[in-house]
Amino acid sequence: MRSDLFSADQMAQHGKMTAASHRLAVEPAPDQLLDRLAENEAALTRVCNLLTAAVTAKRRITPAGEWLLDNFYLIEEQIRTAKRHLPKGYSLELPRLASKSSLGHPRVYDIAIEIIAHGDGRVDAESLSRFVTAYQSVNALKLGELWAIPIMLRLAIIENLRRVSSRIALEWFERDLADSWADRMTEVAEKDPKSLILVISDMARSNPPMVSPFVAELARRLQGRGPALALPLTWIDQRLTELGLTIERLVQSENQHQASDQVSISNCIGSLRVLGAMDWREFVETMSVVEQILLEDPSGAYGKMDFVTRDRYRHATERIAKKCGLTEQEVATRVVALARVGTVTESAAGADDRARHVGFYLIDKGLPKLAQVVG
Known part of the structure; x- marks a missing residue:
């Protein structure tokens, strides 16, 4: 899983290349992520049991092994978090890839794997944002995919920890x-x-x-x-x-x-802590293509609303897109267009000023009108 290490600029360029290479599957595929998480958990536990026994027997272990043992409590905590936020069937609603190497994997999981691989387990807000922004300049991600990024990054980090720990175990036997x-x-x-x-x-x-x-x-x-x-x-x-x-x-x-393994383990442990400290609500709003479109609300009200209300509108856009077969950004664009028509109508005929607001069409009396437009 370890690949060439990229700077923030290189990560952005790789985001575009990754987006261009992704082909989405049409047919549904079984959910493999929970099974893989269970396999990784079992493998990590075996390695930590091996290292614990080695220390008890006063056998020397490498610095990477010491890092793994000292922080295994955090890894276990993150695995529990991953299980809690990844209920069975959750990933089935996410767009999945058709390529052989990633067949059946959610697209956003492959994105997480690429970020972790080219950062040697290290995640920071800048490189993550630049990768996702560059990716979306080619293919926009769905709202559900943006919200899934934290859990997918956790899974990718746990995958990377399993890779390094397996090598640590093999080399310990040698x-x-x-x-x-x-x-x-x-x-x-x-x-x-x-x-x-x-x-x-x-x-x-x-x-x-x-x-x-x-x-x-x-x-x-x-x-x-x-x-x-x-x-x-x-x-x-x-x-x-x-x-x-x-x-x-x-x-x-x-x-x-040994030095390389220690860096990989320490990067992964540090990244798990970073993920827990990041403001994911701000990240999703900043990265959301739908958010940028709805901010064009002719009434100007949308941008002044609190997060919960804006999120309600975004999820309404998501639900409507699923029902009508359009993309989320296509629905959002048509909502803004209706609100602009409402602005013209109100100016001309003194109509209800709510028709100037995107929410009127997403969750209010203008919903039937939006249904006519999106089909």
Whole structure:
């Protein structure tokens, strides 16, 4: 899931490209998000249980593993929040994608995945807003999709945490294998140095993985511990030479991987906190295409109303669009057009000034007239 990291400008450009690539499915698809969330929760729990057992056994874990353990309570809390805000069937009402890689996924979930992937788990208000704004310059999102962005970002972050934690677990087993051999060799070197060659032979026959976690951990445990314990490292060095590698290169690679994983985990944890602190009502209003259209209300009343009333009007637009088959922005545009006609009529004939207000057609006596216009 980790991809090239983008700046805010690059994120905006990627938003346009993502919108252009999206093709919506016509046929309904099963809701997969809750099942995937359950799988991710189980995987994260297994990894944290593994790391907890390692710490209890006084085995070393990586900084990324420590971050994961220290903040697992927050991850569990966010999973509970995701379940609460993602009731069964919720995502079925959202537009879904037809492409093979994202088949059946809600469009807004794919948007969240792209944002998380190109931010290495990091979300901030600026890059999020620029991505969504750029996306909507190509394809407008529905009101329900805008409200779904916070929960979809949580799901994408949990997905990313599962990806990194799975790698942490795999590499822990490789390091633990190195620790087991190092323990055995250290004990033999102290008690019966002549038998060390037999242990090295046993390790060679076991064909240990020549990967950076194993090699780096074995080198950390054995380097500088005397000439006897240099022998297994000499064998490792010979094996690596056959592969065109060196101990030093794999140690450097392992350090980079551990630092990268720590950044990914810390970004994800920080982003979960950011999501909880963001003003999503303001975000939705700022991003809503329908909101921008309704603000053209000829009476000027809409923009002076409180959030609850404006939200009521937006949801009325959403409901009408579902019934008549038009887009939400098409409905909003026709409502404003009717209000403008009402303004002209009132000026000419002294009609009810409510006809100048968009709400008259969305929730009041002008609703039948809007029904005639939208069909």
